[in-house]
Amino acid sequence: MPGTTTDTTAHGSHLRLIWPEWQGAGADMAGRLAPEFPLDVARRGYTVGTTVLGAVLPQHDGPVATVPVPLGDPGGEVRDGVESKAVLTRQLSDALEIIREQDPARITTFGGTCTVSVAPFTSLAARYADDLAVVWIDSHPDVDTGATDYDGYHAMAVSMITGHGDPEMSRLLPATVPADRVALVGLHEWTEDAYQHVGRWGLTSFSPDQLRTSTQPLLDWLASTGCSRLAIHLDVDAVDAKEGALGLGTIPDGLTxxxxxxxxxxLRGATDVVATTVAEFFPRDVLHVQQVLNGFPLIGG
Incomplete structure (x- = not known):
């Protein structure tokens, strides 16, 4: 079986999935948005962020599985408009196999780029069929495709989940979630070539200002789906960068x-949350400490 798993589980458990995927962010973008670090450090910053999340958030008393993620650079070429497609396809396949073997009723995922939600959300979509909605909390819509300008796979996560992703990779998925059962929350930054998909596919979006004082508009949307179960994705760049730079990009005027x-x-009070993902944490201070201590006596590196 791919990856490592602890606490072997029975059917219907709550799986914690650790997926320190970093290849989904385009190499050029990583270098541009984190120029204070060497490129190889900036590109792998999400692996450090995943480790930090596991260290600072409450421990899990159920099964924990880790998706194997190579730290080397083979397979970084662009194919079909997707950078590092071969290595990302392998990780997607491994994650789906882990979930199939565990057969969980709930999944919490720590990543990694936004693409770490694709395997757990589509697996739960197969389990719950028409009774699963998705709330995607993110500054960006993540609706790029191989035909749009940006080749980073992390910007294609919602496309994959809604059945509009790369055909070869999509064939691996056990199910998809119709776009009318997906809400983009905190959306306020995009590229025009991708943004057109939001309306064209029938996604619902809420800007930060629409939810500043009340969650009710989102709760009303959720009720309109008729779903009793929910998957929540959080890209930490949805949090206003003026509070602190949590993501690779520093995006002001988001949700606090x-x-x-x-x-x-x-949302937890209104429905049965069966999946939560925390993604795109880029811990600049931790990476800076790593650089300071690189080669330090008796530490190594």
Missing amino acids: GAEVNRIARE
């Missing part, structure tokens, strides 16, 4: 941390 927390808590 308190607003994100309030939205998640009220």
